[in-house]
Amino acid sequence: DIQMTQSPSTLSASVGDRVTITCRTSQSISEWLAWYQQKPGRAPKVLIYQASILESGVPSRFSGSGSGTEFALTISSLQPDDLATYYCQQYNRYPPTFGGGTKVEIK
């Protein structure tokens, strides 16, 4: 199975800060990576797919980058509504695997 290493596990930042979450994979997955946001008590929501393509309706402050084994999700200006846990997921091959999650807190 492809292992996913996501960091940090917890992140505390102020409104307006630029925030970056990284995801490393144990083998190359080309661009087959998605990012999800899960708010407390809610279902996950896809933000980014194919490493850098923004899902329709997702605010433009979210962006994704990377290829191969190193990926990043950036929030250009953190907003109170961004309080959530973020997950990366590879879909290069079965089984699809998720990162351990990054909990984003607002200072």
Next chain:
Amino acid sequence: EMQVVESGGDLVQPGGSLRLSCVASRFSLSGSIIGWVRRAPGKGLEWVSTISGIDGSTYYADSVEGRFTISKDNSRNTVHLQMNSLRVEDTAVYYCTREGYTSGWCGAFDVWGHGTMVTVSS
């Protein structure tokens, strides 16, 4: 708006069985790939199983292989997850989800239900 709605979660004893259902609306399961993803308390997301509505292919995580069975009923636009020999570690919120983006081998999920809670405890 495309939706999926799960049902069937409950409290069950270890070794017991449960069947989860997922009904789709505003899209056809017969042309879709549907998966189940779970989140155990205090843990992250874990893929469980996937079924292709196109050719019926099924896939399972090692942790549930041989105990869980995924199936589809295209006439009712419904996917089921039959869970047997349940263990305490199967306790989780189970989400039904649609594979919306694919690498040609595997997919990412674009439509998610609200989840159904499965608790395995004596």
